[in-house]
Amino acid sequence: MVLSVQNVKKSFPGAEGPVPVLRGVSLLLERGETLALTGESGSGKSTLLHLIGGLDRVDEGSIAVDGREVTTMSDTERADLRRSDVGVIFQQFNLIPSLTVEANIAFQARLAGSFDADHAKRLSEALGLADHLTKYPEALSGGQQQRVAIARTLTARPKLVLADEPTGNLDEATASEVLGQMLGLVRETGAALLMVTHSQTVARRMERHVHLSQGHVV
Numbered sequence: 001m002v003l004s005v006q007n008v009k010k011s012f013p014g015a016e017g018p019v020p021v022l023r024g025v026s027l028l029l030e031r032g033e034t035l036a037l038t039g040e041s042g043s044g045k046s047t048l049l050h051l052i053g054g055l056d057r058v059d060e061g062s063i064a065v066d067g068r069e070v071t072t073m074s075d076t077e078r079a080d081l082r083r084s085d086v087g088v089i090f091q092q093f094n095l096i097p098s099l100t101v102e103a104n105i106a107f108q109a110r111l112a113g114s115f116d117a118d119h120a121k122r123l124s125e126a127l128g129l130a131d132h133l134t135k136y137p138e139a140l141s142g143g144q145q146q147r148v149a150i151a152r153t154l155t156a157r158p159k160l161v162l163a164d165e166p167t168g169n170l171d172e173a174t175a176s177e178v179l180g181q182m183l184g185l186v187r188e189t190g191a192a193l194l195m196v197t198h199s200q201t202v203a204r205r206m207e208r209h210v211h212l213s214q215g216h217v218v
Helices: 045-052 075-084 101-112 117-126 142-155 172-189
Strands: 003-012 019-029 034-039 060-065 086-089 160-164 192-196 208-213
Touching: 003 045, 019 045, 034 045, 034 172, 045 060, 045 160, 045 192, 075 086, 075 101, 086 142, 101 117, 101 142, 117 142, 117 172, 142 172
Parallel strands: 034 192, 034 208, 086 160, 160 192
Antiparallel strands: 003 019, 003 060
């Protein structure tokens, strides 16, 4: 089991007291599985993704990644988890503008001490980036920048990939192409994928689909 989420609850401060966002969410994800997470705005999709990735802390419940309990980790341990076992892809590409495409792709894997030049080269070629490695992010289109972000995440060989609307800023044709490449590469590397999306079209391309409503999985 790559991901185990058990009865997770999370609230945020409000004018009249805590506002519950997640009210006891549970889900499981096996190695190699792809799962779409949908829900209305404010349903807690991104909050759950941030909790799984150790970017925030739960109020109650348990989250384990590859058998390691995230909720009891220190900040340093959670940062190490994101470098090694959990890759996060956001809607915003978050590339480092002062680094070339090649250096951006290698960045996370080098931090984790797991950089493999041959693996990075294969990913770059599969994502159509081989001719852009010496360029800087500002010289790329949005679709190309998102491909770099995907390559950067997968180069580190994460066990779990968390994606928050990764194609939300792209036009429909580019989004479909990038998503197809991403799904193919995730399956090839054996990682599990949990993707937040508003798109039913995207959700249908995942193997499984769960929906968040009023803080519960339905």
